[in-house]
Amino acid sequence: MVLFSGVAASSAQAACSATAPASGATVNCSGNDVSSVAARAGSTGVTIDLDSTATGSLSRSGSPVAFSVDTDSTIRNDGSVSLTGGGGSGGNRGAVLLGSGNGNRLSNTGTVGTTGAYNDGMAANGSGNTLTNNGSITTTGPNAYGMTAAWGQTNAGQSGNTLVNTGTVSTSGSNARAMSILGGNGTVRNSGMLSTSGASSTTVYMQGNNDTLINTGTITASGAGAEAVFSNTVGSSFTARIENGTGGRIVSQKGIGIRTLNGNTTIVNAGLVQSDIGNAIAMGAGNNTLILQTGSQIVGTADGGANNNEVILQGSGTAANAFSNFQTLLMQGSDWQWQGSGTFTLAHVQTGTLDLTGKLGESASAIVDAGATLQANAGNLPANVSNDGLVRFAQDVAGSYGGRISGAGVVEKTGAGTLTLAGGNSYSGGTILGQGTLAIGADSALGAASGKLDFNGGTLQLNQSLDLAGTRAITLDGGGGTIDTQGYSSTLAQGITGSGALTKAGSGSLLLNGVSSYAGPTTVAAGTLAVGDAAHTNAAIGGATTVAAGATLGGYGRVGGAVNNNGTIAVANALFSSGGNGAFTISGGLDNAGVVQIGGQGVGNRLHIVGDYVGRDGRIALNTHVAGDGAASDRLVVDGGRASGATTLAVTNVGGAGAQTVGDGIQLVQAVNGATSDAGAFRLAAPVKAGAFEYYLAKGGVSDGTAGNWYLRNSVAAEPLPAEPPVAAPATSPPLPAPPPVGADPIPLYRAEVPLYAAAPGVARVIGIMQTDNFHDRQGEQSLLTEVGSLPAAWARAWGAQSELNRQGTVDPAFDGSIYGTQLGQDLYAGTDGHRYGVFLGFARASGDVDGFALGTPELDVGRLAVNAYSGGVYWTHAGPGGRYVDALLMGSSLNVEPRSRDGVTASTRGRMVTGSIEAGLPVGGGEGWAVEPQAQLIWQYLSLNDLNDGISTVGFNDGNTFVGRVGARVHGRFDARGAQWQPYLRLNVLRTFGSDDTAAFSGGTDIETQVGQTTGQLGAGVVAKLGASASAFVSVSWLANLGGEHQRQLAGNAGVRWAW
Template sequence: MARHLVYASLLAASAFHCKAYSACVTTTSLGDPYNPASGESVSCSSAAPNPDPQRIDAVAGSSNVSVSVAQGAALSVAGADAVRLRDSSTLTNAGQISAAGGFAGVSLAGNGNTLTNTGTITGGTGVLGAGSGNAVVNRGTITGTAGAGVSLTGGDSSLVNSGSIAGSGATAVQFGAGADSFTMEGGTIQGTVSQGDGRNRAAISGGTITGAVTQGNMSDDFRMTGGQIGSLAQGDTRDTFFMSGGTIVGAFEDGDVATMTGGTVGRVDMKLDNNIFDMSGGTIRGNLVAGFGNDTIRLSDGVIGGNISVSGGTDSLTITGGRLEGSALMSFGSDTLSWDGGGTVLGRIDMGPDSDTATLRNLGAAQLAPTASFDGGLGTDTLTLDNTQAGGVARFANWESVALQRGSGLAMDGDLVLGDSGTGTGALTLDATSTLKAVPGTAAAIRAMTAGQLASVTNAGTIDLTGGGAANRLTIAGNYTGNGGTLKVDAVLAGDGAAADRLIVSQGRIGGQSLLSVNNLGGAGAATVTDGIMVVQATNGATSDAAAFSMPQTVKAGPYQYFLYKGGVSAGSQENWYLRSTIPVVAPPAVPGEPQQPVPEQAPGAPVVLPPAIVLAQPQATPAEVPIYRPEVAVQGAVVATSRQLAMTTLDTFHQRQGEQSLLTGKGRWTGSWGRIFGESVDNRYSGGAAPQFDGHIAGFQLGQDLYTWQRDNKHQDRIGLLASYARAKGDVRGFTLAQSGALSGSLDIDGYSLGAYWTHVGPTNWYTDAVAMVTWLSADMKSRDGMDRSTRGTATTLSLEGGYPLPLGSRLTLEPQAQLIAQFVSMNGFNDGVAQVSFNESNAYVGRLGLRLKSTFESGGRLVEPYLRANLWREFSGTDQTVYDGAAAVPTRFGSTSLQFGLGVAARVQERVSLYAEVDYLTDVSGDYRQAWTGNLGVRIRW
């Protein structure tokens, strides 16, 4: 009972005591709320007195004390820290805490304390953390009236802010040495944040810090995803930086490893150490500067408003995107630039002194156009264009090696100067896929920096001089070496001195092996009489190897094929290279060890194997030029002449068509029908121009119908009739092709469809007169050995008048003299053969024949048989056809010959109304054009 009374008394006294003190009470014991001991909790409410003038000062050495100041509650203390905690304690403030007289609003005197503020804390220093491992979370307001708003100097402390912090001076937040952590989620910090030395971490995701953030020495980490700060200085040792949003108004300084994907920075100065800056977004308004050491800068997106500058060291700059509005300045050291696929540089690229390397990869001319210059600086520098197209060649300066590879192109819109003031010269190389392109209207050169030194160009790709009206010039002041590359030029394929693009090599040597590709720019072809058309010029003592250039393509214009020559015929032209459509009559002596090779004979349609370039060892006048006709010229030159031969073979003579006079019996209408088949092997050769030769055969058939026959009492008879024929001439064509006589040129195939009318008069003693008019419609198919395949059409009108008078030599033999005159008129349509527009000026042709026919007559089995021998002298009177190319160059084909023909035949009446006749002939020339032919004929006549 006594014990219960004592306990009740203590409760009453305790209740009386709390009310007397204030609204701050202990909630876990009967201890003093203003001097809480370990493990005690203190709660301050808005009850009177409010504000409470007493400080809360945890007992020295205490820990795990918990203090809570409720919303509406206030502590206003003079002459002391308003709240002081010792170790591992917590303070939660939703009210107001203030201390006057320069004392701290909250003092975290020990280690491991935690402050969470959503209210207001004011003091000389708003929050003072002298111990280590203290944590402050501020979502309210902290103000320092005589110092920092928050000062956590004990080390290894943290501050999370989304409220307001301000100090009396420039410093709002001060950390000491140690591994401190600072997080800015929002709100405002008026002044600077200084983390001090140590491995500090700072994370900014929102809010505003009006002053600088400094992290001091040791390896610090900074991350910013939002918000705004005045500036950032990370200090010495290996720091890391990440920014994806927000703004650093001023400078980011003294960083080491930085990643920027967004946000805005005023300027960046990485200062010392081996810096890395990786930018894939955001904006740097000013310069990005890296200090000494081996620095690495990568720009894949975003904007840098100023320059990228590095100091001494082996530095690396990689650009794959983004926009650099200033210049890239690489300074001393063996630096590397890689610009790949994207991005823009508006200023200049200056690699600085020492031996540097720059690679421009996967870039277009539009991307590179804004860049003011690409300067290798002093040293032995290498520039590589890798799958890149570039112009503005004068921007590329002070490079000792320039390489084009993987489909790169460099437009020569000015001079490319190789080397610097120290090295003096340099080299340009093109791989097999790359192109050096002339710009129309620009006289460009590749030369050394130092006058008198020789630049070097090695070409495994293409030097393209086309596109400027055959007036482009590229000068190499030094050595040119072909490594299987190509020189492309436009040329007006005409006579000597015609316009052509030109590669000029000055002072040096033209060596290696290059291919020449020529595009005809409207030339109609003409004979070159002197040097020809210059495409490569060696000046100022330059020399050229004999095999430096060759021309794999066939270059044709008009009737000519052009070949590439080293050396002209004029003085001083020995080292130049020319296109010529002629060769000398007597070939000049070849360079020892380099004999000229003949053109191999080709099958029609097969690709042509060209000889190497022709070398003229010394200037030499020639008595006359020998034209180099292309293979098509001989084929086309044979068209008209072979068409005549086809019509002539179709017409032939009276006896080949109708057999014998004795077979012409009956009178009235439809007295008889006849038909025959014929074939002829032909070897005809013509002169003039390409001297075409047709070696083939002609075969066909012919049908005739007597329409009406008049028999007179005096034994004279007349008959008229119609005939229709088809014949085909097919064979090879040879000629004066590529300056070689009798060279295989192609083939010719002509189809002829003929209609004609005839009148035959037979007298009492079987003398006869026969007249024929025949029109042949022609279709000619021409193929050259170079693959040309063209067709044309035309007509041939043939008129013939012949007669014969048999003289009896006994009862069975007669000798019949004969005479015949034939006139032919051929007209062929023009066509385009892919090189020129081809037309024909056909000559009228006249042929005469004188013949003798020895015939025997006998019966066999009651059937009349008439064998015979014949001999003819044929005279084809001379004439000239012309094949005209583009209305200008005309190539003549001359015809005219005298030939002997020998034959034997037989005519026999095998039935009363049916007769057969056959003949075999051989023809050979005796003067004029070459003619050889074997002819066979088999006919039948039926009397109705």
């Protein structure tokens, strides 16, 4: 071993060719225990070469340097040398290899090691020196550096030194450095392994202006408080640059990865910078720049320090760490994902795509240059963006963006989530809806009014009623698009173009007033899609259209393709209540399983189908002025196609009072340009009635060329028929009678209610007649009238009949039912001269079935009729000698009339009736107590019924006077039996009714006449029993039948009592 003691070496250490070479000399060292070599002061061009056999463990007891040169000289070590012994202080350092002047070149491909404090491996103490380690350098003492320039830390003013490591440099002492450079313009290059393990041991230390670290290897610090890289420019205006290239690793386990102090430092990272305890990068008080390149990974926080600092992204990669104290983010690469956080005030995307999944900072704004893309979501996009490129919202979950986007660029929505954009944006490049939902509350949320809206799979959702600017072009690309109005309304003045499909969603309405040319299909999934309002009848959409259940399609415009309807199609003002009548056109045929609402406000709308109409148990609702031939109606027009399937037509009568049709009728379906229709294609949804008539749905008219049309008619015309006879549609259309013969009048189809109403006056009068009846049915027998004085006697009776009452007239009404009633009377005064005065009250009811001529069928059962009469009256009776009598009566009745037809149509009306009667009889004795009593009676009736309205028509009844004359005879006898006096009798009457005929006047001018005149015969029998001084009773039965004219039958019974007070 050679010890440096300041004296000449002994011969045993002569392994080097010289120990104090002069300028230009070369010293070769080989073998074991090489000696130290120190070039002479001021020498140049010296070379010290230790070959691979050279070994030595040198002690610094005499000299701290093992091998040294002065200026522009070289030391090459291929051997294994070390320096041991105690160290000095900061200005008295030891070294294995040292260049003490300028321009020296030191290299190590072997092994260099030191022990002890302040003993460095390779050192330079001037400017322009290059130290290269391709081998291994190890130091173990405190403050011992592996490679260092400006040796002794007293020459910080030196510059231009270069430290290169491709091998391994490691230190284990405290405050030890693997590489240290002091002075300006220095360069540190590492492609090997640099490590420190001691406390506070910075692995790479740079101090000075314009120093540079270039690392593609590994730099690690594992000691407590140890930094992997430290740079101090000294001056605040000085600079430094740290490059961590591809594959480079800068790691501190217990300290900062890279720390800078003072000046303006640039850090370029394409590798790993890591701190296991906090800050991976901590920059000082300068204007600092952090450049992240492809391959960059930072584990820990990057702190930009004070002043104005920026991060620049180049190439591609992911930034996942936190950034603090950086003000500007520049994107200059191709594709970067920002997953970290920051405190930036500006992000400037100059090229490529910056994908923000992290945070830039609460006060950040952004600039996007033309050709560049900023991708973010609503929660992390800066509040103000100047966009001349593309801003893409990648929104996988719901979010709201309340910021402002300006510029000439484009905004794109991707991701399955819902993005809500506030208004006030002014970007002019347009909006692309690629995925998910974009929700807006104002058109300006989509930027300038000149910016287009491009759908390619996404949804535009309206958060309030609004109209998009008419200058905004709207395109449907291959992915199509959806407009979700929610519960609001919107109008698009412009047409929609493109190759894609359109879906209308939301319960609100979307009005398309433009001429759209998009090629894809249309789906009305919910709410209303209107094509054209009353001012835009040229509005159109193209392609097939599907209307979902609960949705509506309609308007005044045109659909260019086939329509499949499971919801509602609403024509013109059936959709726009304030608009006029109009038409809606479907140019590709209609398949209808839903509702077609042609009827709107008034009458006159048209649904024009070019092509086939197929009914799949659908429904068409029309407004019709239900009256006579040619009355106005909404209409379905089938143009050039075929109407088939099964559809119900729901007809609403708008102001039609009904009138008889004698021709084609009222057209509901029109077949034009060769169109045809199947016999069962249409049927009525419900009976159609107006005025006095019921209408049926007929295929074909009575005139030529109408075979494919469908009409409402209420009469059956005489033959000859057209080539294809008219056919009544099934279901609610009534069955039709056979056509009348040639030359005969058409057979009208009166509705079922007509005979009911026509029967009412006659039934009411019969009630009045039966209440009046005759003297004997009311009071029994004139011989019973023996009391005198005030309130001498009272009487009561009940009566009933089963009646068949047929009348001749327009509809030949016939009543078959029961009529019954009761009366209670009181004699007010009876004089001794036979005159008697009284009053009475009564109630009567008729209830029964009615038939008549209806629906073209005679004697059709049409319903039931009930009439109630509440009556009161006065009477006068004179009973004279010989049993003769005169009886007069005047009665007033209040009537309730309640018809109910076979179709369930009900109505009611009230009326009043006045009845007067006078009769007389004169018995002619026949012996044995028997007598024949001729009788005569005249009854007068005045009847007035109020108008009736059954929801179909108003029906008025004429007021009229009628008379009933009766002549007849009564044969009666008298005998006593069982303590009573009995007076049986038989009677025979002929009755003649005459007076004003009845008229039921229906809206629309149809009068239903019913004759009053009738002659009937009556046969009756009865018995009167005087049961005591005060009481008597009487009963009778009768049978009435017509003697001519219409059929009448009546079986009646009567029972009464009389009581003398």
